[in-house]
Amino acid sequence: MRYLKSVIALLLLAFVAWSLYGAVMPVETYLFRMVHMGFVFALVFLVHPSFKKAGTWGRGLDVFLAALGVATIVFALWDMDKFIRRSTLPDPADFFMGVAAIILLVEISRRVVGNTFTYVLIGFLLYSYFGNYFPGPLAHKGYDLDRIVGHMYMTLEGIFGVPLSVSVSFVTLFVVYGTFMDAAGAGAFWMELSLAIMGRSSSSAGRGAVITTALLGGPQGSGVATTMSVSPVMWPILKKAGYTPNMAAGLIAAGGIGAVISPPLMGAAAFLIMQFLDVAFWDVVIMVIAPTLLYYLGTFFVVEMEARKYRFAPPDATGKTAWMVMRTRGHHLISLIVLVALLGIGRSPASSAIWAIVTTVITSFISRDRKEWLTPRKIIFAAMEGAANMLPVAALLAAAGMIVGTFSLTGLGLKISSLIMSLSGGYTIPALFLALVASMVVGLSLPITATYIMTVVMVAPALVKVGVPDHVAHMLAFYFAVLSEVSPPVGLSPSAAAAVTGGNPFGAMMHSWKYSLPAFLVPFLFSSSLLGANLLIIGATLEGFILAFLNGAGSLFFLSVGVVGFLGGHLSLIERTLLIAAAVIMAFLPVGLSILGILPVVIGILVVVRILFRVRRRRAQDSSVAG
Secondary structure, three states: OOOHHHHHHHHHHHHHHHHHHHHHOOOOHHHHHHHHHHHHHHHHHHHOOOOOOOOHHHHHHHHHHHHHHHHHHHHHHHOHHHHHHOOOOOOHHHHHHHHHHHHHHHHHHHHHOOHHHHHHHHHHHHHHHOHHHOOHHHOOOOOOHHHHHHHHHOOOOOOOOHHHHHHHHHHHHHHHHHHHHHHOOHHHHHHHHHHHHOOOOOOHHHHHHHHHHHHHHHHHOOHHHHHHHHHHHHHHHHHHHOOOHHHHHHHHHHHHHHHHHOOOOOOHHHHHHHHHHOOOHHHHHHHHHHHHHHHHHHHHHHHHHHHHHHOOOOOOOOOOOHHHHHHHHOOHHHHHHHHHHHHHOOOOHHHHHHHHHHHHHHHHHHOOOHHHOOOHHHHHHHHHHHHHHHHHHHHHHHHHHHHHHHHHHHOHHHHHHHHHHHHHOOOHHHHHHHHHHHHHHHOOOOOHHHHHHHHHHHHHHHHHHOOOOHHHHHHHHHHHHHHHHHOOOOOHHHHHHHHHHOOOHHHHHHHHHHHHHHHHHHHHHHHOOOOHHHHHOOOOOHHHHHHHHHHHHHHHHHHHHHHHOEOOOEOOHHHHHHHHHHHHHHHHOOEOOEHHHHHHHHHHHHHHHHHHHHHHHHHHHHHHHHO
């Protein structure tokens, strides 16, 4: 066992090298995905042992399970053509290896993704077998083990399906790019830049938390990772400003999940959208630009109102201007510019990621701090760190392939789609609310990527049937999946932030929900009407986009003021209710869509004007008394 660490290090490097090789050289589809899965089997069992203090026996078990996982892949590749043709009638050896692969995948998902997701995965497998025992529209004839094994293990519909393709083709390279950026000191750059531009007002600390999560999270593409990166730095600043532990954790988490929808990376779900819709990755980037701006705009509105309400203290001056930070560390932006430019001219995401990695290595030597130079040794360790970070994502995507396989084998997606159609009566708005409920339920304890995969196959067909464009339906599922991460009763990001601030996890979730509540309107803004669909830019007109964006910004402003209950002074319950109602109506009935669309705008403006006049009159009276 003394050589095990060296073996793991070599496997981690080979894991990354395989994705790099596939990005520059054509590789047969089955081969490309299966070898990737072989690395996942080997590494998860070796990197994540059975027991925290595994002795010789425990490590021996892990080595055996890793070898068995690799054996299931070697067996499939031994005579791949015949193996594929036997998928409808597996022979005994196929059956044994297939059962082993499925059980091992369930086990690695338990080790690195979590028990809840594993239970969901097992539930879908049981549904495939016991379908005839389910009630009503969810029932199906039930499939025997041979058929389930053949479908999940021997075709591109299960383990080796689209999610695993996304893992090996795109996500691995982008995760490695993120670790290279971190190794080159980009994290410190984003932190310094956000602190330099946040200003010196009561809302500066809150703005700084949002800006930092946006800047740091865009390249990381992970809500929880961004939250954990930002929390130790921002918590002392927020605490000094006057934020409670729960408020600070909630705010950082709300900004952190924006990382998943912030271009250019956006996490694994963005690549799945690209594959499912069969569009270029640049199209996905374009579609999320306006919703991302509206997301952060809504969060900024809440931060600004709340800062004035509680009179938070301005942060201490850092002594560095944005220009000073850009002058000394601005080279970290070059690789991002290269990435976006290559995506913009139509290069593949994999190729763009490789060139961004190369650029990161070259530009690291511009830094005055030699510790940030990406020397060969640091490159090796950064690649190994990226591979290790990738293992939970790869295991999740492989396991999610079996969930997608269950939908394709049993027709569950069409069954749920028909149920949504029936409950909604064929109307768009009820169907959208049912989609939100489905996403919230599915996302209670599942990662964003898994939530998106399950939600999109359930609700997208139903939404398309009620008139929602295909790309809008997928973006809606994506957005709802992202927002599920901060929703109580299970919120991964706020719980993680609360561990740093010392807050209560549930209290942090409630505050995170408050800060991100305006963002819950955003999916409805671009999906409830044809005018709103202009926000996704694809197929939009300039006039329609401007009108939809202004409508969205106004709706988020009204909602933010209503939720916080403060605009220069405290609002009455009636005023808050009117503003929230106006915001919701504007989301579903945008101004310009009809005459009725102007009514909520007028109501909202009148309420705001009334509040501002009242505040101005009160201040005038206070001044006269003081005089």
